[in-house]
Amino acid sequence: MVRVSLSLCVCQVLVSTVMPVCLLGLTPVLAQENLAPANWIRPPALEPGDTIAFVAPAGPAEWKPVLKYASTLRKAGFKVRIPKGLADRRFGYLAGTDAERTTELNDLIRDPSVQAIFPVRGGYGLTRILDKIDYSSLRANPKIITGYSDVTALHLAIAANAKLVTFHSPMPMSKLWQTEDPKFAYATCSFERAVFSDQYQPDQKGYSIELPDNCKPQRIVGGKACGRLLGGNLTLVCSTLGTRYAIEPENAILMIEDVNEAPYRVDRALSQLRLAGVLDAVAGVLLGSFTENVEDDTKEFDRVLLDYFASSRVPVIMHYPVGHTRLNTTLPHGGLVEIDADALKIRLLENPVNLN
Helix, strand or coil: CCCCCCCCCCCCCCCCCCCCHHHCCCHHHHHHHCCCCCCCECCECECCCCEEEEECCCCCCCHHHHHHHHHHHHHCCCEEECCHHHHCCCECCECCCHHHHHHHHHHHHHCCCCCEEEECCCCCCHHHCHHHCCHHHHHHCCCEEEECHHHHHHHHHHHHHCCECEEECCCHHHCCCCCCCHHHHHHHHHHHHHHEHHHCCCCCCCEECCCCCCCCCEEEECCEEEEEEEEEEHHHHHHCCCCCCCCCCCCCEEEEECCCCCHHHHHHHHHHHHHCCHHHHCCEEEECCCCCCCCCCCHHHHHHHHHHHCCCCCCEEECCCCCCCCCCCCEEECCEEEEECCCCEEEECCCCCECC
């Protein structure tokens, strides 16, 4: 668990065609409130005795997996807070009103006794409350924030407005208590590797991500590049374009994934990123899962991805195990990473958390 510093990446970028930010359709919005800090910070690593708060800022939870993971954390020495309304289904696909979900999240952000916030699931709902989140308090009191899918919107908003490294990761409803079942153990181990202090050596500076044997990423374009890893769920990356919560792609390593979308919808979303200038601005691309299982037929998705990235002038890897898949690697959103498309490796250039 380490925090990302301001240090500039000195890796040689294979390709560096960077479109000016003003051409991305993002600057005019961001310029209205030029409040985002310039330097990145990292949250403290989690240690036994710390308080982890579960929260449902999007869809409602299911109690059984949430309570099972809470029990696992408590046995490991952590305190766990679980709000009563976590499984509230009065509002259909939302776990409470916008005001309720915002208040719950902001109260945890402002509470100095809470060291981590674990959204229990995605679904939908975070884009409804991005403009109500207290980013300045989060910047002043940094803590670990995790999740994927709809939580991508929160990661992007925090990156743009607080410059805090967060974690694109499995969530409590993703069977994070599993350490024995090989179908889920990798995701759990990857998550623990990233956020818990006992996974780090005192003098450690970053680490390479080790993938399971049955995972076979594929190179589209070779080479090395480094930058801050940004992105997540493709639909949410596109949904926030043109807002002050949008991805800041210049010299970033773009990571995207999605699920339950037809190939033509993935095509349309990638077309939007291309037209917005995002694909021309990034230093490298990491393409995750677009189906739930590694056994699923990916030929049509591969065709779409190759259509957009085969002629890219930056390193590109596809079939990387991240996203809506059991093999869901935890990656530091906003963290400094190196992508090596020849070796099919991702290396964290700094610990994504600060060690006490």
